[in-house]
Amino acid sequence: MNFELTEEQQMLQDSLRRFLANEYTFEKRREIIESGKGTDAGIWNALAEMGLLAFTFPEDYNGLGGNGIDTMLVMESFGRALVTEPYLATVVLAGGLVRDAGSDAQKQAILPAIASGEKLMALATYEHGARYNLAHINTVAKGDGSDYVLNGSKTAVIHGGQANQLIVSARTSGDARSEDGITLFLVDADASGVTVTDFATHDGFRTAEVTLKDVKVGADAIIGEANQGLPALEKAIDQGIAALCAEAVGAMDAMTEATLEYTQTRKQFGVPISKFQVLQHRMADMFIHAQQGRSMAILAADSADSDDREARREAISQAKLLIGQGTREVGQAGVQLHGGMGVTDEMWAAHIFKRLTLINLLFGDADYHLGKVSDALLQKIA
Amino acid sequence: MDLNYTPEQEAFRQEVRQFLQDNLPDDIRERVQKRLRFTKDMIVRWQQILYKQGWGASTWPKEFGGPGWSEVEQLIFEEECALAGAPRQLDFGLRMVAPVIMKFGNQEQKDKHLPGIVSGDVWWSQGYSEPGSGSDLASLRTTAERDGDYYIVNGQKTWTTLGQHGDWIFCLVRTNKDVKAQEGISFLLIDMKTPGIDVKPIIMLDGEHEINDVFFENVKVPVENLVGEEDKGWTYAKYLLGHERTGLANVGQWKAMMRRLKEIAREEQDDGHAIIENPRFRDRLAQLDAELRALELTVLRVLTNATGPGPEASILKIRGTEIGQRLFELAMEATGQDALAHIPDALEPDYNGPMVGGMNAVPAAGDYFNMRKLSIFGGSNEIQRNIISKLVLGL
Ligand SMILES: Cc1cc2nc3c(=O)[nH]c(=O)nc-3n(C[C@H](O)[C@H](O)[C@H](O)COP(=O)(O)OP(=O)(O)OC[C@H]3O[C@@H](n4cnc5c(N)ncnc54)[C@H](O)[C@@H]3O)c2cc1C
Numbered sequence A: 001m002n003f004e005l006t007e008e009q010q011m012l013q014d015s016l017r018r019f020l021a022n023e024y025t026f027e028k029r030r031e032i033i034e035s036g037k038g039t040d041a042g043i044w045n046a047l048a049e050m051g052l053l054a055f056t057f058p059e060d061y062n063g064l065g066g067n068g069i070d071t072m073l074v075m076e077s078f079g080r081a082l083v084t085e086p087y088l089a090t091v092v093l094a095g096g097l098v099r100d101a102g103s104d105a106q107k108q109a110i111l112p113a114i115a116s117g118e119k120l121m122a123l124a125t126y127e128h129g130a131r132y133n134l135a136h137i138n139t140v141a142k143g144d145g146s147d148y149v150l151n152g153s154k155t156a157v158i159h160g161g162q163a164n165q166l167i168v169s170a171r172t173s174g175d176a177r178s179e180d181g182i183t184l185f186l187v188d189a190d191a192s193g194v195t196v197t198d199f200a201t202h203d204g205f206r207t208a209e210v211t212l213k214d215v216k217v218g219a220d221a222i223i224g225e226a227n228q229g230l231p232a233l234e235k236a237i238d239q240g241i242a243a244l245c246a247e248a249v250g251a252m253d254a255m256t257e258a259t260l261e262y263t264q265t266r267k268q269f270g271v272p273i274s275k276f277q278v279l280q281h282r283m284a285d286m287f288i289h290a291q292q293g294r295s296m297a298i299l300a301a302d303s304a305d306s307d308d309r310e311a312r313r314e315a316i317s318q319a320k321l322l323i324g325q326g327t328r329e330v331g332q333a334g335v336q337l338h339g340g341m342g343v344t345d346e347m348w349a350a351h352i353f354k355r356l357t358l359i360n361l362l363f364g365d366a367d368y369h370l371g372k373v374s375d376a377l378l379q380k381i382a
Numbered sequence B: 001m002d003l004n005y006t007p008e009q010e011a012f013r014q015e016v017r018q019f020l021q022d023n024l025p026d027d028i029r030e031r032v033q034k035r036l037r038f039t040k041d042m043i044v045r046w047q048q049i050l051y052k053q054g055w056g057a058s059t060w061p062k063e064f065g066g067p068g069w070s071e072v073e074q075l076i077f078e079e080e081c082a083l084a085g086a087p088r089q090l091d092f093g094l095r096m097v098a099p100v101i102m103k104f105g106n107q108e109q110k111d112k113h114l115p116g117i118v119s120g121d122v123w124w125s126q127g128y129s130e131p132g133s134g135s136d137l138a139s140l141r142t143t144a145e146r147d148g149d150y151y152i153v154n155g156q157k158t159w160t161t162l163g164q165h166g167d168w169i170f171c172l173v174r175t176n177k178d179v180k181a182q183e184g185i186s187f188l189l190i191d192m193k194t195p196g197i198d199v200k201p202i203i204m205l206d207g208e209h210e211i212n213d214v215f216f217e218n219v220k221v222p223v224e225n226l227v228g229e230e231d232k233g234w235t236y237a238k239y240l241l242g243h244e245r246t247g248l249a250n251v252g253q254w255k256a257m258m259r260r261l262k263e264i265a266r267e268e269q270d271d272g273h274a275i276i277e278n279p280r281f282r283d284r285l286a287q288l289d290a291e292l293r294a295l296e297l298t299v300l301r302v303l304t305n306a307t308g309p310g311p312e313a314s315i316l317k318i319r320g321t322e323i324g325q326r327l328f329e330l331a332m333e334a335t336g337q338d339a340l341a342h343i344p345d346a347l348e349p350d351y352n353g354p355m356v357g358g359m360n361a362v363p364a365a366g367d368y369f370n371m372r373k374l375s376i377f378g379g380s381n382e383i384q385r386n387i388i389s390k391l392v393l394g395l
């Protein structure tokens, strides 16, 4: 067993943190968010230059051959700085899916373009009413000669409005919730019949609603095998969850630090409020949640690349469960200890709180993942 | 023991319900029930309607123009208003400054200020907190120096809720620096149109403008606006803090929100079923329902025994705010990923642009964020627990 980072990983993390501390300031972040663009060319290109956009792609496709732990390091650093760039959408979700399930031609066409920073992508899979069930897909893809025609609508398409190309899950057979019959398609964002409605999110990211009306794609748009898209989709989402867990750990650390700093500076009753034991214990609990979360984020990162579906899903759900609960406890405590300042737009802590809250809601909240592990447990011991 | 309302109380409830049915304007109800953006107009209009009925100040005694209701009747009234979708009336005038004026003010002050509060003509704000004085309110530094027939006020108040609409503000100010902090504070009524007052917005984490900084630079306040005696303001402020018992618990509002949450739980979908059918979600709802019931009974226990307002107010404040926060948290969780999108324009009733999910999602996350204030203001929940420890448990 070894929890140490390699020297390379350590260097990477140090330089990324330094870069973000210098270039991705609170003010800069606010400017980027207010621009409504959902990404900043300067920041994105810098990430490309650091090799981060190609980190986990195979070397044959201009990548660096990294793994889940590398993604964890990047996302944790992003979490500390509340980076709102489309990394999760483009690199982790879409890039990861193409890397793991795409054809050689698709990898050639897509991975180097992501790596260089030219191409932004998004995963359009969730649907209204399905809540978090990935198999619940009503969008249909009907065969038309060798082509397919897609109809349906997608929600929670993170950074969908910024993407040049989408990966869309659609039903090619089976009924709405069957695990078979799901196929993944590459769809250009500007293809005829695609409507992407871009929204701001509460935490400074972007999300989109996507509708597909008679959208025609060729058979070469299929990623992986027709009708057998669910395992690849699940794996991509699991990698996304692992990335979110790492991001949450970074954000929980940032909240703990901000709160320690604030309470040691803020005086009431003639003393720094950090002197009040009830606040000390609350901060100790924040620290415990962040540490517990870190352990689980490592587990998630380590499991995310695995093709052992059952073991991977258990680890991912356990991680998202505890980290989801941690986001809540740490977020609420951080705000509470800042007093009135904690509920103002001016305060860093308020922004961390919002991101932590939304991370819990993304890709299954704590309750959902508790349900997953609870059901799996019953199956195992029954 | 009898946990039932009396027939008279039930009849009273019916009367209030009927009145609300006939008089609460639809547009106001819509804003409240859909949790859209709050406006000055809706508060003022509703206050005027209640005033016309003689119900403008439910907590006031008859001699000052109140209906003279018992505390249980007041609670019934509040609950029916909330359930019908009426906006919460503003506390600052009705429940904060008015009781102080009634008890400690002189006749001119009563004649001048009370009518405008109950009619809805004058909007009051609360000027207690300062940047350096939150939980430790007695350390406040805004000064009022006597200069002939005036006090000259200098300093800054902050967190002033809805101060952007304020006509008048009641302030705690320091009139004596040479005595113990609590003994040099006075209670001043200040016309916000007086030169030297500057109100600046503070944007909250939900992106909305609800609170303000209020700056005072050489503001001339006539001495007749001093309530009671100079340097006795802390006593009046404490009277005020302890005065409002039921309002802190907010039972009526939370019962209305609970009813709404149960609807949301039936409306929001979870993989082909309503989210209420999800046992994990339902357990949390059921838990909260039980807690709300306990809160209501605790409030009724406090109201119906004759002891004066005391530290039990702290229990109601803690439990009331925790339950309120949880209600909005569950309302957000029910909408799942639909809650991600921030669409501030959709908080207006005439919005017909794009949305994510339905109307349940529009205010979901913003409300959850905003409600974190409940455990911070009005004496933070940590301070309330300190009060219980010291004053109730004797530690
Ligand atoms: C089953 C058991 C086995 C044990 N075995 C051993 C053993 O093998 N060898 C040995 O030496 N001892 C042993 N202990 C003793 C144990 O270490 C003590 O019980 C422990 O240190 C607490 O001391 P106390 O019982 O005197 O409680 P106290 O110290 O009196 O504490 C009472 C309560 O006050 C709280 N408290 C105390 N100080 C503070 C503070 N500053 N801030 C906040 N809260 C505070 C405590 O957390 C606790 O809740 C054992 C105890 C138990 C129950």
Ligand SMILES: Cc1cc2nc3c(=O)[nH]c(=O)nc-3n(C[C@H](O)[C@H](O)[C@H](O)COP(=O)(O)OP(=O)(O)OC[C@H]3O[C@@H](n4cnc5c(N)ncnc54)[C@H](O)[C@@H]3O)c2cc1C
Pocket: A266, A268, A269, A273, A276, A278, A279, A336, A337, A338, A339, A340, A341, A343, B125, B126, B127, B128, B129, B131, B133, B134, B135, B136, B158, B159, B160, B161, B162, B211, B373, B376, B377, B378, B379, B380, B381, B382, B383, B386
């Ligand atoms: C939305 C909103 C609206 C408001 N509206 C008004 C208004 O209209 N008028 C007005 O006058 N004020 C208003 N307030 C101010 C409110 O009353 C203060 O925010 C509150 O008193 C807390 O003060 P603070 O914000 O300075 O926090 P601080 O006092 O700095 O507290 C920070 C943290 O320290 C904790 N703490 C402080 N002292 C202790 C202690 N002794 N023991 C343990 N923990 C402690 C607190 O509980 C809190 O968690 C409003 C506040 C908010 C957030």
